[in-house]
Amino acid sequence: MKTTTIVAATVGVLAVATVGYAVYFDSKRQSDPEFKRKLKRDRKRAEKLAKTEAKRLTEESTQDIEDFLASVTEEDFPTSMEEREQFCMAQLSAGEELFVKGPENYSKAAICFYKALKVYPAPAELVMVFQKTIPPEVFTVVMGMLSKDVQSKEEKYYTVFPPKEMNVKVEEKPEGLDVNGQRVVRRGLVATKGFTKGEVIYTETPVISSLEPSLEGKNFCHYCLKEMIKKEVMIPCTSCSVAVFCSEECRTSAGQEFHEILCTKNLKGGSAPAQALREYTKETRNVVPGMLAKFLAKMVHDESLKSGAEYNSFDHLERLVYVEQTLGPDEEKEIELLKLALGSSIPGIDQFITEERYLIMKARILYNIYGVSSGLSASLNVKPLPESHRSVRDRPITGVGLYRATSYLMHSCEPNTKIVYSSRDHTVSLVATENIRSGDELQVGYIKNGKLSTEQRRLELFTKYRLQCSCPLCEMTD
Numbered sequence: 001m002k003t004t005t006i007v008a009a010t011v012g013v014l015a016v017a018t019v020g021y022a023v024y025f026d027s028k029r030q031s032d033p034e035f036k037r038k039l040k041r042d043r044k045r046a047e048k049l050a051k052t053e054a055k056r057l058t059e060e061s062t063q064d065i066e067d068f069l070a071s072v073t074e075e076d077f078p079t080s081m082e083e084r085e086q087f088c089m090a091q092l093s094a095g096e097e098l099f100v101k102g103p104e105n106y107s108k109a110a111i112c113f114y115k116a117l118k119v120y121p122a123p124a125e126l127v128m129v130f131q132k133t134i135p136p137e138v139f140t141v142v143m144g145m146l147s148k149d150v151q152s153k154e155e156k157y158y159t160v161f162p163p164k165e166m167n168v169k170v171e172e173k174p175e176g177l178d179v180n181g182q183r184v185v186r187r188g189l190v191a192t193k194g195f196t197k198g199e200v201i202y203t204e205t206p207v208i209s210s211l212e213p214s215l216e217g218k219n220f221c222h223y224c225l226k227e228m229i230k231k232e233v234m235i236p237c238t239s240c241s242v243a244v245f246c247s248e249e250c251r252t253s254a255g256q257e258f259h260e261i262l263c264t265k266n267l268k269g270g271s272a273p274a275q276a277l278r279e280y281t282k283e284t285r286n287v288v289p290g291m292l293a294k295f296l297a298k299m300v301h302d303e304s305l306k307s308g309a310e311y312n313s314f315d316h317l318e319r320l321v322y323v324e325q326t327l328g329p330d331e332e333k334e335i336e337l338l339k340l341a342l343g344s345s346i347p348g349i350d351q352f353i354t355e356e357r358y359l360i361m362k363a364r365i366l367y368n369i370y371g372v373s374s375g376l377s378a379s380l381n382v383k384p385l386p387e388s389h390r391s392v393r394d395r396p397i398t399g400v401g402l403y404r405a406t407s408y409l410m411h412s413c414e415p416n417t418k419i420v421y422s423s424r425d426h427t428v429s430l431v432a433t434e435n436i437r438s439g440d441e442l443q444v445g446y447i448k449n450g451k452l453s454t455e456q457r458r459l460e461l462f463t464k465y466r467l468q469c470s471c472p473l474c475e476m477t478d
């Protein structure tokens with residue numbers, strides 16, 4: 001085999017991509033979830049192949065692979081697209097030069113190929129090229145590294161999330177057996193240090209939040225849900241009369257994350273793409289489609305930042321618990337409105353919002369959102385929202401928020417923590433309502449239980465959350 005085989009073969013693949021490697025791939029990747037999905041599919045195929053290959057590895061070489069992986073660090077990879085392309089080509093030729101020198105250089109060659117694979121936009125294609133051009137021994141090692149890498153990204157999630165400074169971690173809790181006798185495990189939030197009653201355990205801002213629809217355009221911030229009292233400044237959106245902000249920062253953040261796309265604008269003789277969604281939200285008071293529109297806009301925004309964060313908001317949403325939802329005329333309408341609102345700004349979103357994906361995203365939102373009470377006045381005249389959300393407060397809610405760590409709090413009718421909105425906006429502060437030891441599971445109430453009988457609580461918890469509460473209160477009245 002000539003030294004140039006792989007480079008030649010991949011140049012073919014790369015050349016196709018080079019037409020748009022910088023332009024097409026870069027812009028597509030940021031703006032087109034469908035394209036991202038294709039990449040994901042490619043990756044999946046590569047992963048599958050990697051898994052079958054990995055099976056052929058012996059215990060001994062597994063250890064080698066771990067050592068090889070340990071020798072590759074994130075700093076080894078360039079960040080800009082042009083540099084990545086050059087890097088990829090350089091690794092490919094280096095790998096090739098190494099393996100033709102003989103088996104004693106196979107592991108070094110494998111590391112080069114693995115590095116090339118890490119930066120290559122269509123890994124599956126490159127795997128196919130490898131399969132045809134490099135010695136099987138080298139190929140197996142490359143696949144082994146890829147497979148281990150994927151596995152550790154999966155496992156690593158709950159080691160980097162929640163961040164250490166929050167003083168909590170996600171832990172698996174046994175939850176009895178299901179109807180088929182299978183062990184059920186759920187994830188809960190556990191304290192990593194002790195807290196005394198009244199202490200704040202952590203504070204957290206939401207992934208996304210939304211005002212109760214009747215408060216839009218009034219003295220409530222469209223971004224952080226803060227109530228603005230008389231002396232405080234109110235900064236309106238320059239293009240619409242729906243969004244008002246409590247600060248320039250809120251206006252800027254909202255604009256960048258979602259409002260530029262979702263602003264209804266005051267258009268004469270026409271309507272903005274998001275207008276119909278806004279009307280639907282106002283009419284039905286169902287905040288979920290609007291939240292999802294914001295969520296998707298923000299997801300694309302996050303991606304464009306290239307912040308280097310390993311997991312994005314979709315990685316968070318993807319892991320949340322939900323109760324399956326069915327497709328009805330409402331959902332069909334919501335999908336249509338969402339596509340209309342986002343379609344002209346986010347190319348490819350039409351294909352991304354499939355019925356199946358919409359239903360799961362909606363279900364995850366419904367299961368995990370909290371009612372936010374950021375208002376000052378207890379007499380705020382707001383009717384309860386029709387859609388479900390976690391809330392134990394008697395004070396009226398001003399909106400809802402989807403949180404990362406807070407989503408993992410388990411329900412109890414006699415919880416050991418409570419959520420307060422002490423900064424008067426959508427920031428959650430989790431406060432200990434009794435002394436908590438390190439290792440204790442943290443719970444909150446999902447529902448108002450003050451006036452409910454055990455029977456009513458059970459019904460509500462089961463309908464909304466498929467929960468069978470086994471707190472002392474529920475057990476006692478059994």
Ligand SMILES: [Zn+2]
Pocket residue numbers: 221222223224225226245246247250
């Ligand atoms: Zn604000």
Ligand SMILES: [Zn+2]
Pocket residue numbers: 237238239240241242243259263264265
């Ligand atoms: Zn606006």
Ligand SMILES: [Zn+2]
Pocket residue numbers: 412413414469470471472473474
């Ligand atoms: Zn209970």
